[in-house]
Amino acid sequence: MALMPVEQAFERIVGDAEPLTRTEPVTLADALGRVLARDLLALRTQPPFAASAMDGYALRAEDAARAGAELDVTGESAAGHGFDGRVGPGEAVRIFTGAPMPEGADSILIQENAEIVRPGRIRITAPVEAAAYVRPDGMDFSFGDAGLPAGRVLDPTAITLAAGMNHPMLSVLARPRVAILATGDELRLPGQSLAAGQIIASNTFGVAAMARRAGAEIIDLGIAADRMDALDSAIDSAISQGADILVTIGGASVGDHDLVQKALVGHGMNLDFWRIAMRPGKPLMSGSLGPMRVLGLPGNPASSMVCGLLFLEPLVARLAGLPAPARLKSAFVGRELSANDQRQDYLRARLDTDPESGRLTATPFDQQDSSLMRLFADADCLLIRPPHAPAARIGETCSVLVLRP
Numbered sequence: 537m538a539l540m541p542v543e544q545a546f547e548r549i550v551g552d553a554e555p556l557t558r559t560e561p562v563t564l565a566d567a568l569g570r571v572l573a574r575d576l577l578a579l580r581t582q583p584p585f586a587a588s589a590m591d592g593y594a595l596r597a598e599d600a601a602r603a604g605a606e607l608d609v610t611g612e613s614a615a616g617h618g619f620d621g622r623v624g625p626g627e628a629v630r631i632f633t634g635a636p637m638p639e640g641a642d643s644i645l646i647q648e649n650a651e652i653v654r655p656g657r658i659r660i661t662a663p664v665e666a667a668a669y670v671r672p673d674g675m676d677f678s679f680g681d682a683g684l685p686a687g688r689v690l691d692p693t694a695i696t697l698a699a700g701m702n703h704p705m706l707s708v709l710a711r712p713r714v715a716i717l718a719t720g721d722e723l724r725l726p727g728q729s730l731a732a733g734q735i736i737a738s739n740t741f742g743v744a745a746m747a748r749r750a751g752a753e754i755i756d757l758g759i760a761a762d763r764m765d766a767l768d769s770a771i772d773s774a775i776s777q778g779a780d781i782l783v784t785i786g787g788a789s790v791g792d793h794d795l796v797q798k799a800l801v802g803h804g805m806n807l808d809f810w811r812i813a814m815r816p817g818k819p820l821m822s823g824s825l826g827p828m829r830v831l832g833l834p835g836n837p838a839s840s841m842v843c844g845l846l847f848l849e850p851l852v853a854r855l856a857g858l859p860a861p862a863r864l865k866s867a868f869v870g871r872e873l874s875a876n877d878q879r880q881d882y883l884r885a886r887l888d889t890d891p892e893s894g895r896l897t898a899t900p901f902d903q904q905d906s907s908l909m910r911l912f913a914d915a916d917c918l919l920i921r922p923p924h925a926p927a928a929r930i931g932e933t934c935s936v937l938v939l940r941p
């Protein structure tokens with residue numbers, strides 16, 4: 537199989553992906569970042585009564601058209617405790633923000649424009665305009681009004697509106713279920729003691745974090761040894777737990793112990809493509825096993841991270857109904873670069889921002905071996921070198937993927 541160009545691979549993996557149709561109820565407290573599954577209508581009217589927007593006096597504007605007019609204060613209306621009587625000519629009712637307008641009153645005199653002549657009597661120091669500081673009922677929304685559309689990502693303002701419309705629970709799209717399987721006889725978990733030749737299965741944690749950040753729920757399948765029976769039972773487990781995506785890590789290349797593809801094909805996986813024209817990440821594999829999508833990431837830590845950023849993150853976001861982070865930016869090249877071969881390079885690089893112009897300069901690190909994770913954690917971006925790009929000089933324009941947008 538020829539190496540698949542990166543853009544084509546993206547189209548094959550992400551192009552036709554649609555948000556999941558499964559839904560689940562969540563409380564308002566758990567709604568942050570979730571995606572509304574149905575249009576949300578108001579279950580009440582807000583405000584449910586004409587209300588004062590200020591602390592002051594409720595009165596009839598015709599009694600307060602000139603400074604110097606005096607009025608009798610006949611009662612009080614506070615939020616939660618309205619005034620039962622009626623405001624008649626020459627009368628006012630003490631009122632507070634959010635309190636119901638008493639009957640007969642049509643306007644609010646703010647208290648800064650009132651002098652207390654004596655208890656129960658005020659003088660107006662500035663004329664009051666008709667309807668001043670009155671919020672009519674339903675000013676925000678009325679029962680049955682459209683509040684939030686299906687597909688809306690629930691951020692703090694949307695959650696406040698949903699609560700105000702009297703929805704204690706919200707129906708949201710289910711999170712895509714991403715099963716993650718590390719493969720390799722050499723792998724142990726962080727904290728376990730290591731025998732000679734063993735290393736830590738570190739990638740799974742980063743790939744899981746990446747998927748969760750993009751909106752996934754994680755199914756941790758642990759580590760499978762490089763044996764068909766171990767791989768078979770892990771694949772069975774992903775299927776039985778209803779994974780939407782199975783991500784395998786390692787065993788994707790051409791070595792004698794790289795059995796992942798064989799095990800998946802044995803389960804009936806439809807292999808879409810294997811091997812892609814990029815560096816790092818060449819042995820990337822994509823396929824489907826029934827309704828479950830399968831992404832086989834290479835084992836090298838930098839390779840799995842780059843493949844995760846390019847393909848897993850946008851796929852998860854798409855299935856979750858969430859926008860993928862905008863990572864692509866333009867920058868200047870910070871060091872000379874040699875001509876590229878047929879694989880699209882993603883070079884771990886430092887990104888400097890000119891404090892005055894805001895211009896970005898990306899300077900790739902000297903070392904780019906795909907096993908180096910310390911450098912990756914130091915990097916701010918990945919500088920993209922297209923296939924067959926000629927040598928680049930300092931100051932040329934390039935594209936970068938920012939790692940912390």
Ligand SMILES: Nc1nc2c(c(=O)[nH]1)N[C@H]1C(S)=C(S)[C@@H](COP(=O)(O)OP(=O)(O)OC[C@H]3O[C@@H](n4cnc5c(N)ncnc54)[C@H](O)[C@@H]3O)O[C@H]1N2
Pocket residue numbers: 718719720722723735736737738739740785786787788789790791794816817818819833834835836837839906
């Ligand atoms: N003859 C060839 N050899 C290799 C080729 C090739 O085309 N011809 N491709 C190379 C490329 S490119 C990559 S990338 C690697 C990827 O190989 P695999 O996906 O089969 O990965 P493994 O061999 O299982 O592991 C590679 C490396 O990464 C370590 N590893 C594996 N899993 C994890 C994990 N979960 N956390 C941390 N580290 C992990 C593993 O111990 C190896 O050191 O193949 C090249 N070879």
Ligand code: MOO
Pocket residue numbers: 814815816817818819834836838839906
């Ligand atoms: O693609 Mo491998 O990821 O170059 O090391």
